[in-house]
Amino acid sequence: MARPRFSNHPTGVHSLPVELLTRIFVLGAGFDYPYSLSPFLLKPDQDYHPSPCSNFQILVSHVCSHWRRIALRTSSLWTTLHFREPSHISRAQAYLIRCMTTGTHLLDILVDTVAQEDHLPGVTLCKDEIRDVFEVIIPHVKRWRAFHLKIRDNECKGQARHYLGSCGPAPRLETLQLYHFEDYQTPQNLYLATYRPPVIVFDNSLPHLKNVSLIGVNLPWAKSPYLKNLHNLELALHSDNIRPPYESWERMLRMSPDLQSLCLHYSGPRAGTGDPSLKWSSTEEVVLMKDLQHLSLTDLDPDYLCNLMRRVSLPALTKISLDLPEQDFTPFIELITSSTLRGDDTLSCSDTLSGPPLCRCAIPSLPKLEVLIIGALECSPESWYGLLQTLEGLRVLEADFSRVGRRFWDVLVGKRGSISGICRVRDERGRDYSEKDQSSPLLPHLQTFKVSGITGVSIISEILRRRGLATSGDDLRWVVGWNERRRGKDLVLDELVDVGCRVESRGGQGWNIVQVETFDEGEEEEEEEEEGEECLSQESIVNEKVDVEEGL
Structure with a gap:
């Protein structure tokens, strides 16, 4: 009987076809997709933290020369341009070269700057770096798909006003998120930062815009015709004098029949006053x-x-x-x-x-x-x-x-x-x-109960109560706020997290374990009091009736 012949061709991952490796790279880069839950990356009350897989394309391109050639030729891997450090400027320039081979892939851009007092040269972005960022991305404005801009400094805001007001149309832009909020320290600083009226951005030409998030930023509401046909709208951190008049607010909603989500965080239409132009419609x-x-x-x-x-x-x-x-x-x-x-x-x-x-x-x-x-x-x-x-x-x-x-x-x-x-x-x-x-x-x-601020004893009691009253065959999924930093503060909760809750099976035929999942609810914020120094927030200064208009 003849012995089977063994092939001399290489086996293993290196033998995979280029097309299959390319598909694996694309799937890997899309893992932990940042837009899976929301089209908006920035949150009014949270700092932005990139997903763990945000550098996947760089990692696979450094494995070997074969993988690097495949990765560099896969244009779609290099379309996410996030600027959070000065080194990201040169990185973005390299990304743009790699994704220009076809010229068909659209760009998702995040620019995350800090206030001048929080700026660390070489580590964060502020007024000196934001100009370089815009010089890199503005020539490609016609390929923007998502643009997220966070400004915490008045001079950075001035640069943003200049570039977005003169960059021309963004014909493929679908998501626009503009964030500007800072501690002004004094009413004078507030006035200097907000006395100018808002500018017209992108020449008012955003035909594909679907998602708009404005955090501390207002627009020329009556002169922004692109605020229509929206799918997601978020308005946040607006004092009353910069909110849209009710007429503009109502027009946005009525002209967006496919609106799917509406988020209002200390914002909404401007309160009606004696001014007829601000009057709300009847109920x-x-x-x-x-x-x-x-x-x-x-x-x-x-x-x-x-x-x-x-x-x-x-x-x-x-x-x-x-x-x-x-x-x-x-x-x-x-x-x-x-x-x-x-x-x-x-x-x-x-x-x-x-x-x-x-x-x-x-x-x-x-x-x-x-x-x-x-x-x-x-x-x-x-x-x-x-x-x-x-x-x-x-x-x-x-x-x-x-x-x-x-x-x-x-x-x-x-x-x-x-x-x-x-x-x-x-x-x-x-x-x-x-x-x-x-x-x-x-x-x-x-089906899912995600809870924090409750003791382990109370959670176990409710697990047992609902287990005894349940009429369906589906068990309730329990998710509790807990992390290792809290271990030892509630021993019952610790044990519940470690081993679950022992309950009698339905019909009395033995025992089951109800497993409890956890989520990290974060550390409690400690209040810091500074003696002899008063830091005025935007809202507190507005309460002093400083009559100004704020805009990007």
Whole structure:
């Protein structure tokens, strides 16, 4: 019998076809894709941190000469230009050479600068470096797909105004995020930084723009025709005098019928005053956002928020994020959970002269909401219970109970006496909330519960309670705020994280272990008090009624 012949051809990863290696490189560079959750990289209250795989293309190009030739010829690997250090300027120049071979790939650009007092020469970007950054990227403005710019210094802002105001159209730009916010120290510095009106950017020619995020930056609202056909809109950190007039605000929403997410962080339309141009429309002129799925609300005044919600209808909403501390938001919670509206909120039925009044709710789809994220919320326990009771279809709840109060937890878990006047709380069918109602848990279809600020004992108690009351075969996924720095502070929570919770299997046929996942909720911020020195934030100086206009 003849022996099998062995091939002399090389085997292993080096023998893979070029096409397959190219595909692997592209997939690797796309792992931890930064736009998977949001089109916006910068957050109003967080620093930007690049994903661990952001340098994947560099790593594979340094493995061997064969891989390097393949990587350098794969133009799509070199289209992400992030500037956070001076060395990134020369890196971007090399990237642009590598991705110019075809000229068809679009560019995603981030420019992250720091304030002058935080600048470390050779380490961070500030006024001397931002000019070089723009000189590199402006010649390629027609290939920009995403542009994120963070400015923390007035001189950097001046450079940005110059380049974005003179660069010409950006015909392929889909995502525009402009961030400018700084501690001005004195009212005089604030005036010098904000007295100039906003500039027109990109010659007002952004035909493919879909995502807009303005953090501390305003635009010439009435002269920005590209603010339409948006999919995602974020406005953040705007004092009232630089917010868009209600007419411009309403036009943005009405001309963006496919809007999918709306995030307001201390922003929104400018409050109505005696000026007729700032007058809000009546509550009968409702803006229908038929495709809006995600609504995020942070640091808004309760009355302002209620007035805003009375003028919108969000029938497709599936996700709400709330970070509303320090004031009483009970009226807002009652507004969105009420099944009938009174007074100005009742619309006459237009289909018949004799029919009953047509009831309008801002969020008619609330019972079908799938995701609720509570960063902070101040409201009465009764209104909190009413909200939870309305959310019959909720699948995911994320809540930081260190910022909403222990009493909210007691309401959620059905603890007796957690609601004052408990018998007067009724659901939409008119039934009283009584002890027998507690046999069925609130949020019966919950699948993921992400919680922080709760002790291990309380979490175990709720795991066991819901396990005993569960009617479906799906187990609840528990995710708790915890990290190694907290080990030893709550021994029960430590053990829960390490080994899970032992529960009796359904039907009493043995025991199961409910595993608990963790997330790092970050270190608690320590308050620092500086004696003899007063640092004035933008908001505090605005409260001194410095009448200025701010713009990029």
